[in-house]
Amino acid sequence: MKKIHFLIGALALLLGASCSKDGEMLTASLPGEEGITIGSVDTEIVLDKENASALALTLYWDATGDLVLSNPDAQVPADVVSQTLQFAAEESFAEPYEALMTTGATSVQYTVSQLNAIVSRLGFEGGAAAPLYVRMKTRLGGNSEPRYGNVLQFTVTPYFIDMSQIAIRSKDSGTDVAAIPALTDGEYAGLATISSSWLNFYFVEGDGTAWGTLNDGSAGTAFALQQTTDLTSWNCWFPEPTGCYYVTMSTSAAEWTATSIPEPTVQVDDASLAMTYHKAQDTWSCVITTTGDNAAIGLVQSGSLYNRSTGDSAPVERTLSLVAGADGAFTVADGSAASGLTAGAAGTYTLLLDLTNRSLTLAEGEVEVGGGDEEDDQWPEDPAYAVPTGDKVYIYNLDGDKNPTTVAGTLAAAGSGTYEGFIYFSAWYNFKFGDTDDASTAKFYGAAPLSDNSGLYRLYTGEDMYAIWYDDGTGAYCHVTADFNERTWSCEAVTSLEVLGSFNGYTENANEMSFDTATRTWTATIQAAEWGSGFYLRLNDDWNRCYTDLDLDGRLEFRTSSTGSEFLPAGLEADRSYRLTVDLNDPENLTYTIVADEGGEEPAPEYPETLYAYYCWKTKYAEQMASRLISTGTDGHYAGYISTSSSWDDEVHTNFVFSDSALPNDGTIYGTLSGSQFVLDTSESSYAAWFTNLGLNRVTVDLTTGSWTEEALPIAVTGTFNNWSLTANPMAFDLATLTWQATCTVPEIGDGIQIVLGDNWNYKYGGADGVLVEADNNNNIQPAETGTYLITVDLRNAGNLTYTLTKQE
Template sequence: MKTIKNFFLTLAAITCFTACEKDGEKIYLNSLEPGDLIASENTVMLTQKNSKQIVLSLAWTKDALTVSDPDMQAPDLTDMTMQVSTSEDFSNSITESVETSLSKAYTGAELNTIAKNLGATPNVANSLYFRVKSSTGNNMKPVYTNTTVVSVTPYSIDMSVGYILDSKQEETGNSLYSATSNGEYIGFMGATSWYNYYLREGDGTIWGNDGVSGTAFLLSSENTKWNFWFPALSGCYYVNVNTNKKVWSALYISNLTVNGDIEGEMTFDRPNMRWTMTFNAAQAGNLTIRTSGTGQLYDYSTGTDNSDSDTNPGIATSIAFAQNGETLTFGQQPGDIIINAPAAGECTLILDLSNPKAWKVEVESGNEKPTEINPYVYLPGVDDAINEGQNWTFDNKLSLYDEDNLSYAGAVNTGSQWGYQIAIEDGNWEDVYTLASGDAYQGTLAFQSGTNLPAPAEGLYFFDISLKAQTYQLTAIGNEIYYSGANDDWTLHTLTATADKGVFSGNVTIEKASEYGIQIILDTAWTYKFGGTDGVLYYKGTNITEDAVLAPGTYTLTVDLINRTYTLK
């Protein structure tokens, strides 16, 4: 901020100059005059939906300092501050922000936070008063623009819930809970290998990793943040995100054992965020059990690398549940849990962890096994034109890569006469998806509609479908694909198509083990990425790390996209 000392130094220079050039003539410096302030809106209704949108813009004028001699120019020493208050005379609490331009735009989240900090009442219209204060020094009387009033209806800011966002910062429907709204959010998450996410607080602040390599469990809300990511172990995690300490941790729960009136091992149902176990009840009535297990804690001290191997198994941690009224508590010491068998015979014990505000235990009659998700879908009819003499087959398949969205992907050599279908089970001709709308390259699916999906032009394509969203998309694969990451070099290096359809090959010079492994990339836009383990390719999978055990030298990397395999030798 410019000080009044700088102001007088500049004024002295002006005076000195004029004394030399215009002897005996007095030169005056005029003070600031109030500017004009206008607002783009006079009424703003705030919601979570417009929290990221610009909802209000303000612009204003200012009069610069002037010198009485038109041949001279005064320096710009003006400091500007935007003031917002709930009272027209600004006698109540005020929020201030230093401004360097003649306009300001507020997103819904920013304006909502201002309203909250000023004590505005949620879900009703509140008058917020805006003005710009201008001054030329700490001991100079400031001037103000006119006051502009805007009716703002803020939404409630619930700081007890942390919303889980996906890698595109879109809602997932999952959340963590802060019982005292103190910035520490806890709960259980069902994560696949290397699952990544962001967390949004009620005031709109989005948290992720601090954007620095090697600091996987440190938080940041800056624009440079990365997404959080879990270790390679897929399953149940107890998550603690602390926005005050700017750290988070993930406690992987590998098993849960039930002891007491019934005994056994529970199974984790990841899509439904619950643990289940079937048992036979001798009769209806109350039973007393205890539930405990072991876990592996991953935090800033462990990182996430190699978490599926002996090199970094996490910190061994005992875990257990106890009962507190109708809900469960989580810790390291087990406590008695009273359950009620509704009837004699086969029953299912359910530990429901889906609601972070209330973990519950219940028993249902019958066998409530988790729904099994097919690892593949099949494409009968997709290649009947290039495999003469063969009827439609289930030979071409796509692999599951996202359980939550039932998303499948893979490369297929296509050549179809009559179009094709998407079957959810090998040999099952009835439970198939066909065309709802779209063309040969993208559109929507319908279950058992009777109209085949249209055939694309003959060639190699990458298929990406979601049975949950009921969408499909095909992307042509050219004569080149790429690898990246070897020797920690993240430029794209070419792999060339061979005589075998879907097979690409090229040389890789290994100088050192890569820190993050090697990726297979299908396009220069980096839209489609494969990783791999033990010679098997996985779409969006963990990076290939075979280079870590190879001596420096030149090797041949061969990738078979159709059969989902690779070699580096």
């Protein structure tokens, strides 16, 4: 796929008129007389579905339609000038696709999927190259005649889009749970089986257009829809009942409905028989026996209708009927209607309602539908599965592609094929098990790949495995068990660890230990007038889950009873305070230390050399490193650059956290306090950080005061070639590579090129050999020759800012 950058020249047109308050005629116009001039580096784009999120097209323009008024004292709305990009399959622009530009914007970007959706709506065929025409339409107010700029023509080869159905895509797993067929363009209706109560999902059309619930940013409206590009928030949801639903969805009305039919029924010979669901085949079946010839088969269903009026908890009754058509097809009709199915001679038949192939058939005899209703058959085949035989299994961190990278924790063998241990899980933490601590040789175990997330606790080794995740929005220290014989795992949050014994009269909650998220250890201060027989540790308020050290070797052992579990370390003095620290992270070496609490001043804090920023969900679960901040030379102070997506709909690339670890979701994680955007907080109740202005920001962090600052910066390429303009060649952020890019034509090299951040020359960089340095006008970037260049700048590592110049042929 070729990545194309276009420059749209200055806008100019004479616009409409209005009257000022004193009766004079007020004339509004844009400076200049020429229309838009469009230039391009290349004229061919081949779109690849495998790179749907990659950047395909960037458009720039260097004027935003500033008004010239005959009365300079008159006031006009800031958005009185509108700019609209038009895309068309014909040069006449008879039926264009239009995209309204944001007021004040000077550029716009389209990903592969977005551009593919545009040309598909214009009627382009998948796999076939066709001309696409683009121009800018500018209008003053709603009643004036628009002015059109010059036309750019280039060739686009889209990939095929199937608009014959709309997907119901699970928010949690990101996979399609069901698909609803299209009745007409943008109107969908059909049956779907929903296996999870309150399933969160999005509607996704074949061209990638996604629909979530209508919201005002603080509350959503059930069954009302709006388009979205963010498949992480403001999702739609099904009501509580599971089973079969008749779903309708209208893009024109922007709403959907769901009629719950938990178990479809078949009526024959005055009897009503419930159908059985076979999950693996997504098919409902019912074996029926007729006592007479030519028995009519009834398929009238009593359902509960949920829609925008009823909400998700007060449905109204609704009757639907399944009506058979030709070649196994069927429709769903309102009210009671004949199915059109009739059995032949008296005997046994099987009715099959196949939701995958959308067919309704009546077969003679009893037809076996394999899988789905047997517990073992619901899981995908896993012929390469094997039970680990080592003394340990390992919990692995995952990269952005869900590939295992480094070991995060360890479980020790508790029996043949069973393992257990403790680990801290951050919110929604993703991981996989491995049978060795070497990622290059380990056999990995993930979750069974089922779209409704029911495979979360089913261990699976196929290449299509899902990542396993900690299913909670709040991080916790957990006790994890894995039974590879049964192919299951489980975890339990450690909600309390307390010190009990004769020294405190076995008083519950008297000596609760606190958990340190940085060191992953538990601590408590204990003191006693008399130590008696000592103490033990009790987990989660359970008297049958205790830890002790009866042989006094500094290592804890698990006991299933508190009776006889007390131990007394040597040297404890009456009426003296001690600091007890417990480390449960190595399952083969559960340790504790107990030292006298001498009081006094706290030691000076130690700060890391580098601070990292990670793109994350609002839950603070990190997905990808955004930046490395370096020390400013003062302990605990850091600075660097962080770039974001241009849209708040992209949750991951507009939220971030700081961390002292080079691994995501590890070490000390710094979020922000609610209502205090620039105050850092390491507690579980903290929030992901965000910027006031999206784009490029210079960031400083002060860990000594727990605060950070932002400085929003435009970024541009400048030099002799554009008369050192800071607006002629702005750079755009490419989410696929996390770099800033611009295409520039350099007719003369002159004094070279600088990369400038800020509209007041705040930070300017020159450089050589691909490395950026602070510019002093003697070290500007020097292209080898004149020509057109794609300039790419990587600001992710404050200690090593880099650039590339790619000559365009």
